[in-house]
Amino acid sequence: MSITDDTFKELMKRFASGVTLITFENEGKYSGLTVSSFCSLSMNPPLILICIDKKIPSHKLLKNGTNFGVNICTSEQGKLAWDFANSNVDKNELILSLNHRITDDKVPLLNDCLASMECTIKETYEGGDHTIFVGQIGNGHFDEKSDPLIYYKSGLGDFKPN
């Protein structure tokens, strides 16, 4: 027994998540994409995972790379999240236009996010039409004051605590 693609989407869109911007360098150019499949994996060692669609250009770039940055969006960064999810936007120009810094491993990290961390790719696993990238966090910083951006039912919005 199997469900339809539409049912799969209806089930998944009912799971609210945070939003991250994955940033990386490839052959002298910066690139990135919006990712909600970010997840904490292990504390010792400090591992996270992201799941990346095999069909998108970023997949090949990440597969060829060794490092990436995870930048967790604030509630103010909705437009930025849509821009990073748009293949027609020049991500190199976009990253250079933002307040950022470049790590020793050439990873661009965005300064105005809720949290940013640099990761080294430790493993990749097959996950159907996606690849699971396991990254080990080398360094990170966070902002105490900002609120998170939330992805729910295909929309981006604010978190409302009880």
Ligand SMILES: Cc1cc2nc3c(=O)[nH]c(=O)nc-3n(C[C@H](O)[C@H](O)[C@H](O)COP(=O)(O)O)c2cc1C
């Ligand atoms: C809120 C949101 C979450 C997303 N999460 C993922 C994700 O977890 N994995 C993924 O492969 N694509 C995800 N995407 C889609 C990519 O951001 C999109 O395909 C992007 O255009 C890929 O960049 P590229 O075309 O430069 O490779 C998400 C998009 C949005 C708007």
